[in-house]
Amino acid sequence: MMNVIIRPIEKSDAEACGKIGYLAHRTISSAHGYPSEQPSEEFGIDLVKRLVGNPNSWGFLAEEKQQGNILGSIFVHKFSPSSIAVIGPLTVHPSAESGGIGRLLMDTALNKAIEQKLERIRLVQSPSHIRSFVLYTKCGFALREPLFLMQRSSNGEGSTTILIPAGSSIVRPIKYQNDISECNELCKKAHGFTREMELRQAKSQGMAILIEHDNIITGYAAGIGIFGHAVAESNEDLIALIANASTSIVGPGFFVPARNYGLIKWLLENGFKIEWPANLMTVGPYQEPLMPFLPSLAY
Numbered sequence: 001m002m003n004v005i006i007r008p009i010e011k012s013d014a015e016a017c018g019k020i021g022y023l024a025h026r027t028i029s030s031a032h033g034y035p036s037e038q039p040s041e042e043f044g045i046d047l048v049k050r051l052v053g054n055p056n057s058w059g060f061l062a063e064e065k066q067q068g069n070i071l072g073s074i075f076v077h078k079f080s081p082s083s084i085a086v087i088g089p090l091t092v093h094p095s096a097e098s099g100g101i102g103r104l105l106m107d108t109a110l111n112k113a114i115e116q117k118l119e120r121i122r123l124v125q126s127p128s129h130i131r132s133f134v135l136y137t138k139c140g141f142a143l144r145e146p147l148f149l150m151q152r153s154s155n156g157e158g159s160t161t162i163l164i165p166a167g168s169s170i171v172r173p174i175k176y177q178n179d180i181s182e183c184n185e186l187c188k189k190a191h192g193f194t195r196e197m198e199l200r201q202a203k204s205q206g207m208a209i210l211i212e213h214d215n216i217i218t219g220y221a222a223g224i225g226i227f228g229h230a231v232a233e234s235n236e237d238l239i240a241l242i243a244n245a246s247t248s249i250v251g252p253g254f255f256v257p258a259r260n261y262g263l264i265k266w267l268l269e270n271g272f273k274i275e276w277p278a279n280l281m282t283v284g285p286y287q288e289p290l291m292p293f294l295p296s297l298a299y
């Protein structure tokens, strides 16, 4: 594309990129009647500001060569020590759609991930947006897991059955180094890699919890919420983690794989509702999860 350049995002670009992010999401969510992922302009700007200052993220923008107008932006994130790269948000100004800007930005992000030797590339897509689904598919992303964002329904508030885990099992905060090591093993068993960085972050925020049966850890959650993920050996354990955290769900809800019939059914019967759908899509090596899990907004 002759008149468009791609360059790294600077702090001073945050306002323009954030405004485009808000506008792009508002356009698509209002067309489908879903709440927007970026509820306000301030949210969009703040998100870009935080990502530009994050040592684990790289941001790129597309701008017109002559006029210098910003057309869209994309971010890639690493999740050390695993070879995971997560892409998003990708947003293009509605007036620049159809111009191949999305493709240009996505190619840049994929190249960055490959250059960093991050071979397992992931993103969470909004299924109502056919444009982005087509773009991601053409860039090599396969749909792995349809998701629903779940939240407590306001009229069901308080009706959630707080599940007392059976027998000798307990849900407790993650406190010790040994807890982290054992949770890492569970995650590796489920996904083939650990999510230690996020687990440590959740622990430092006091949001990481685990479930153990006779002193054996059978599940954990790095917080229950949009940025949290969880892995457990059974749906019962996953439910116990959710139920115990249900007064402190972070953000607009938590993602649940739509294929997990038992879990979705329990949630719907226990005061939770579906907020919006999403798709987990991947490029590169992918292991079908071997245990019940909750993904985060990232992957």
Ligand SMILES: CC(C)(COP(=O)(O)OP(=O)(O)OC[C@H]1O[C@@H](n2cnc3c(N)ncnc32)[C@H](O)[C@@H]1OP(=O)(O)O)[C@@H](O)C(=O)NCCC(=O)NCCS
Pocket (backbone or CB within 6 Å): 024, 025, 028, 090, 091, 092, 093, 096, 097, 098, 099, 100, 101, 102, 103, 104, 124, 125, 126, 129, 130, 131, 132, 134, 135, 138
């Ligand atoms: C998603 C988004 C980034 C795409 O940007 P874009 O610049 O329009 O993307 P591109 O033009 O490079 O690619 C879109 C592709 O979809 C194709 N397409 C669009 N609708 C289609 C349909 N119904 N069926 C088949 N192909 C379709 C286009 O033809 C194009 O493919 P081509 O380049 O091979 O012709 C932009 O629409 C956006 O910002 N949306 C709002 C925010 C958002 O949803 N972000 C993604 C969150 S998951």
